[in-house]
Amino acid sequence: xxxxxxxxxxxxxxxxxxxxxxxxxxxxxxxxxxxxxxxxxxxxxxxxxxxxxxxxxxxxxxxxxxxxxxx
Amino acid sequence: xxxxxxxxxxxxxxxxxxxxxxxxxxxxxxxxxxxxxxxxxxxxxxxxxxxxxxxxxxxxxxxxxxxxxxxxxxxxxxxxxxxxxxxxxxxxxxxxxxxxxxxxxxxxxxxxxxxxxxxxxxxxxxxxxxxxxxxxxxxxxxxxxxxxxxxxxxxxxxxxxxxxxxxxxxxxxxxxxxxxxxxxxxxxxxxxxxxxxxxxxxxxxxxxxxxxxxxxxxxxxxxxxxxxxxxxxxxxxxxxxxxxxxxxxxxxxxxxxxxxxxxxxxxxxxxxxxxxxxxxxxxxxxxxxxxxxxxxxxxxxxxxxxxxxxxxxxxxxxxxxxxxxxxxxxxxxxxxxxxxxxxxxxxxxxxxxxxxxxxxxxxxxxxxxxxxxxxxxxxxxxxxxxxxxxxxxxxxxxxxxxxxxxxxxxxxxxxxxxxxx
Numbered sequence: 002x003x004x005x006x007x008x009x010x011x012x013x014x015x016x017x018x019x020x021x022x023x024x025x026x027x028x029x030x031x032x033x034x035x036x037x038x039x040x041x042x043x044x045x046x047x048x049x050x051x052x053x054x055x056x057x058x059x060x061x062x063x064x065x066x067x068x069x070x071x072x
Numbered sequence: 073x074x075x076x077x078x079x080x081x082x083x084x085x086x087x088x089x090x091x092x093x094x095x096x097x098x099x100x101x102x103x104x105x106x107x108x109x110x111x112x113x114x115x116x117x118x119x120x121x122x123x124x125x126x127x128x129x130x131x132x133x134x135x136x137x138x139x140x141x142x143x144x145x146x147x148x149x150x151x152x153x154x155x156x157x158x159x160x161x162x163x164x165x166x167x168x169x170x171x172x173x174x175x176x177x178x179x180x181x182x183x184x185x186x187x188x189x190x191x192x193x194x195x196x197x198x199x200x201x202x203x204x205x206x207x208x209x210x211x212x213x214x215x216x217x218x219x220x221x222x223x224x225x226x227x228x229x230x231x232x233x234x235x236x237x238x239x240x241x242x243x244x245x246x247x248x249x250x251x252x253x254x255x256x257x258x259x260x261x262x263x264x265x266x267x268x269x270x271x272x273x274x275x276x277x278x279x280x281x282x283x284x285x286x287x288x289x290x291x292x293x294x295x296x297x298x299x300x301x302x303x304x305x306x307x308x309x310x311x312x313x314x315x316x317x318x319x320x321x322x323x324x325x326x327x328x329x330x331x332x333x334x335x336x337x338x339x340x341x342x343x344x345x346x347x348x349x350x351x352x353x354x355x356x357x358x359x360x361x362x363x364x365x366x367x368x369x370x371x372x373x374x375x376x377x378x379x380x381x382x383x384x385x386x387x388x389x390x391x392x393x394x395x396x397x398x399x400x401x402x403x404x405x406x407x408x409x410x411x412x413x414x415x416x417x418x419x420x421x422x423x424x425x426x427x428x429x430x431x432x433x434x435x436x437x438x439x440x441x442x443x444x445x446x447x448x449x450x451x452x453x454x455x456x457x458x459x460x461x462x463x464x465x466x467x468x469x470x471x472x473x474x475x476x477x478x479x480x481x482x483x484x485x486x487x488x489x490x491x492x493x
Contacts, residue, residue, distance in 0.1 A: 011259040012407035013449045032443055034412040067261055 005069040008039050008052060014063035021064050024055040043069055085299050085307045085324040088283050092176050097209060100216040103179035107290060110183065110223055114289045117224065121191045122148070125285065127293045128305045134159055134170075134241070134278030135346065135376050137364050140285070143275065146265040148192040150273035156189050156197040156227070157250050157269065160206060160279040161234050163241030164346045165398070165488045167376045169309040170279050172320040174206035177283065178213035182229065183222055184282025187289050190225035192275055197229040198250040199279070202236030202491065223289075236491045238347070238402035242450045243276045250274075256404045257450035280309050280377075301326035304363045313380040316486060329360035332379065339384035341466050343487070345375025347395055348455025350462035351388065371462065380487060388467045389474055390483030392459070393418075393425035398489050399456045410453040413444035417460060424471070427478035434475065 008028060017035035027048055030038045044052055044066070056064045091098055091106035098106060113119040126141035147154055158181060162170045174181055185197045201207040210231050232249055234240050240255035243264060249255035250269045260267075268274025284306060288296045297305035304325040311318050312332055323332060333342070341353040344360075350372035352360060360366065364374050382388055400414035420437035423429040441461055445454045464471055473479045 009261070010447070011449075012409065012447060013257075013259045015408055017408055032409065032413075033416075033440075034408060036408040036412075036447070038443070038447075065261070 003046065004049075006044050006049070006052075006066045007042065007069055008044060008056075009065045009067050010037055010039060011063045011065065014061040016061050016063075018060050020058045020060070021055045024058055025051050028052070029055070037064075085327070086322055087287055087299075087307050088173060088177065088180060088280070088309060089320070089322045095176060097176050098179065100179055100213070100220065103177070104222075107180065107286070110187070110286075110289045111292060114187070117190065121187055121285065121289060124288050124293055124296075128288060128296050129303065130281065130284060130288065130306070131304070131364060132278050133280040133284065133308060133374075133377065134243075135348065137374060140277065140281060143265060143277070144188065144192050146263070147194075147273050147275040150266055152273050153196070154192055154194040154273045154275070155250075155269050156185055156192070156194050157246055157274055157276045158185055158197065158199040158279050158282055159241065159243065159246045159276055160199055160201040160203075160210075161236060161241045161246055161249070161255065162202055162376065163236060163238045163491070164376050164378060165238070165491050166313060166318065166380060167311045167346060167378050168318045169311045169320045169377050171203035171206045173283055173309065174201060174279055175203065175209045178206075178209045179217070179222070180283035180286045181210070181279045182213055182217065183286035183289070184277075184279075184284070185229055186223040186225045186227050187285055188275060188277065188282060189227040190223060194275070195227060197227050198232050198269070199229060200232045200234055200246040200249045200255070202234055202240065204233065207231050207233045238399065239404050239450060239452050242452065244450065246276060247274060256406065257448075257452070259449040299324035301363055301365075303365055308362070308374065308377055310362070310377045310379055313378075313486075315383075318488075323362055325363040326366060327362045329357060329362060329379075332362065333381055337383060338381040339386050340382050340388050340470065342379060342381040343392075344372040344379060346378045347399060347487075348451070348459060349373065349375040349378060350458060351392075351466035353466040371465070382486060385481065386484060386486060387425075387470060387479050387481035388463060389421070389425040389470055389479075390481060391486050392463050393422045394483065394485070394489060395487050396421045396456065396460060399452070399459070403452060404450075407448040407453070409444050409447040413440050413447075414453060414456055416440050417444070417456070421460060421463075424474050425483070427474045427476070429475055431475075 021029045028040045122141045130140040131137040234255045244258040245255045300306045397418040400418040403410045
């Protein structure tokens with residue numbers, strides 16, 4: 002089953018550790034202060050495992066994968 | 073200024089402010105004398121108030137201008153113990169209209185709370201209020217109503233006093249305040265309509281919007297829409313600044329700006345909406361009409377209903393820079409891009425205002441304005457970026473002068489930086 006998902010950052014949690022960029026440079030850049038700049042839009046299926054890894058690796062649990070229709 | 077149809081619409085537009093000519097609070101008896109009873113059909117629930125709100129296209133008056141009926145139906149269609157939150161935490165240092173309304177016409181707001189609660193099936197309401205005077209007036213008004221019913225609904229209403237700061241007026245912050253927590257914005261993937269106060273379906277509405285509903289329930293669609301435009305019937309409250317002093321007034325939607333301000337009072341331009349709002353250059357004065365659509369046409373919005381004209385001889389950059397700094401300081405400090413980005417933007421706007429900028433600094437300002445929006449739990453960073461962007465767009469001559477020697481004019485502190493109680 003194909004899930005349509007996108008990455009969302011809980012900005013109140015994010016502390017600019019930058020692991021999301023390390024693990025998913027295809028979709029996450031860092032800004033001048035080290036906070037993520039996430040590419041807008043639906044996450045390509047092939048990147049899902051990497052995205053899932055980035056979500057679990059975030060020390061602040063600030064990165065989420067949500068269904069596109071969710072918000 | 074040619075506006076032949078204006079003179080009639082101004083006097084008849086005093087509806088929320090009816091009976092307040094000498095700024096004396098309307099107690100319950102005054103309220104009933106001035107505004108009369110709620111229409112029987114509405115009061116008894118035979119007419120759905122949300123249908124009326126949809127018919128007059130009632131939009132929120134807190135800043136976002138969201139259609140009231142759509143939001144209320146989303147809450148009504150949920151399961152659970154629904155709740156109404158009246159947002160009376162203005163937060164805007166220059167705005168007074170909500171505090172004025174709650175202080176002098178508290179029963180209109182309470183009518184609106186009860187009518188909304190009845191329409192969505194809620195039995196409980198919280199009123200989140202910044203101004204201590206307003207909170208006192210509402211608490212007194214609740215006492216006056218004890219044992220007397222103006223609408224059919226009995227609603228347990230509590231007044232929640234909050235320390236007023238800019239971001240305390242943000243919708244999710246008022247929900248937090250209603251839970252007894254600090255009034256700070258929250259990150260959530262759930263809409264407030266589905267999960268707000270303590271996870272309950274919550275209808276958050278600005279207090280003027282609630283008062284508009286109290287008028288609608290009395291006037292009906294025809295009476296309510298007797299003033300305003302076809303697209304945007306009714307009136308709206310404004311806070312208009314003159315000579316550094318705010319005055320609250322009410323106009324029919326679609327009223328030309330020239331009916332509220334004299335062209336000669338406006339030097340370089342004016343601020344419209346609030347500190348998340350937009351700047352309009354004086355050259356566009358005659359184009360401006362006061363409605364959501366009319367202001368959209370000049371790149372602005374009604375926002376929180378603020379109008380601050382900058383008088384002749386003033387420098388918009390010098391007036392705006394301290395506001396940008398204040399907005400950076402007013403960040404709740406929860407979200408990195410807001411904390412760092414707004415401070416960095418404020419630095420560059422201050423440098424520009426002081427004519428100490430450089431092409432590199434201007435390029436950085438440009439970069440940060442693109443980097444910050446959409447990256448916070450609330451709309452604060454986006455609002456500040458809009459304020460700065462419209463400032464630079466509205467006053468290109470001043471911006472150019474300030475990249476060289478400056479315009480030679482100092483800031484006069486025309487924009488208030490603190491909320492007076």
